[in-house]
Amino acid sequence: MADRTGGEPPIDGRSTRWDEHKAQRQLELVDAAVALIEEEGARFRVQRLAERVGLPRSVLYRHFKDRATLDELIRRRVVESFMRGMEPTLTFDGTIEEAIQRVVGAHLDWVAQHPRLYAFMGVGEHAMGDGSLVADTKTAIAMMLGDRFADVLKALGVSEAPIRSVAIGIVGFVDASVNQWVRDERREQSEEELRAMLCRSVWAVLDATLRDLGVKLSPDQRVADLERS
Template identity: 35%
Template sequence: MAQTVKDAPATSDGRDRRWDDHRQARRDHFLDTAISLIDAEGSGVGVAAMAKAAEMPRSVVYKLFGDRKDLDEHIRQRIVAEVSAAIWDSLVATGSIRDLVRGGVETYVEWVAAHPHLHRFIGSGSQSAPTTESRASRSGKRSFASRVRDLIEAAWAQAVAEGSLPPGVAEHLAYGAVGLVDSVVNRWLATGAKVTTTHELVAFLTDAICGIVEAGGRGAGIDVDVDAVMDLGITPE
């Protein structure tokens, strides 16, 4: 009897884990389906259409996600995570600061051009539950900016033989670069990309960000060579 009682929690834990795994798999499947529909049709896609495409009863969807705003937030989190990983994977481990900047900017601009509906969804959510600057969006920008800050500090240490980066400058440069790209690309997409090609936009943003880095160096009394080759120690996601 004692042995049976002792073993019961382990059996229960095993069932709980299997149920949690099953629940997470259903959530992942639904999110993937929802993102594919939004990518193709835009933010007006309703939950009923998503549920039908995922071959899942709508009632089950609301057991997996609290309401439409909760669902939208999970969709945004998934999109932001995938975009951030793609940008990070595109960064060169060995090259110049300019190479590094160009690789990240090009990946992002090309992704936005290929997935305008997803990009807009990150910013404003669904038509039925619009929300600007969601937690996922803010958190994604902060997280990516923090990693850019670390890269700037690593690049600075290799590009500059003498002289340390003044406190706070790396963070200013990182958030300035991320904010610049975000605002310029948002405006570029809003104009229908009729004025500037993706190639021209990448070139402009690359030069602009390199200019920001050089300006940070001048402020510290140091000339930074953004074209010097270095090993930045970048590892994939």
């Protein structure tokens, strides 16, 4: 007879499969909630979600601890969508100007395509460093940009620079401007005008920072050429 004393208890395959099924079902319900927000707005009711997926509300809640848990899982799903749109733009391919336009454009394009999801995230309510999921996402983007800026500067012979602070400032500025534009019912700028203003402003900050470090660059210069210099 096998010795069952000590060690970890055997894993029940049926239990593992059931856990996987529950996780998949939860994900399907979260995706349904995201689709509902896209259609009806950020202040959706759980009853509407239950009707959409064909479940009684009480059964729906068995998949989530409470409404706060459901909302957090939705935010995580929305952030995943946002980051899928942003991450490919952080490569700095092409010229400096093209890189700026690509990053700013990806942010604006996602917001324009998903305004209700953006509102649900409560972006304007969370500043970097407050510990929330939204704030952590902003910080992650700023850190990725900061690392790329630092790589370029090192290639130019500048090893020490407060570039992460600059990256955080740029992300905060773009985020605040876009958030205000989305919420403003009487917009003073079109989407294209906002895009152009943000790109000009980001370059102005970068240009001023570079000049303080003794580096003069043109926005038409290719980033890859700078890294090989």
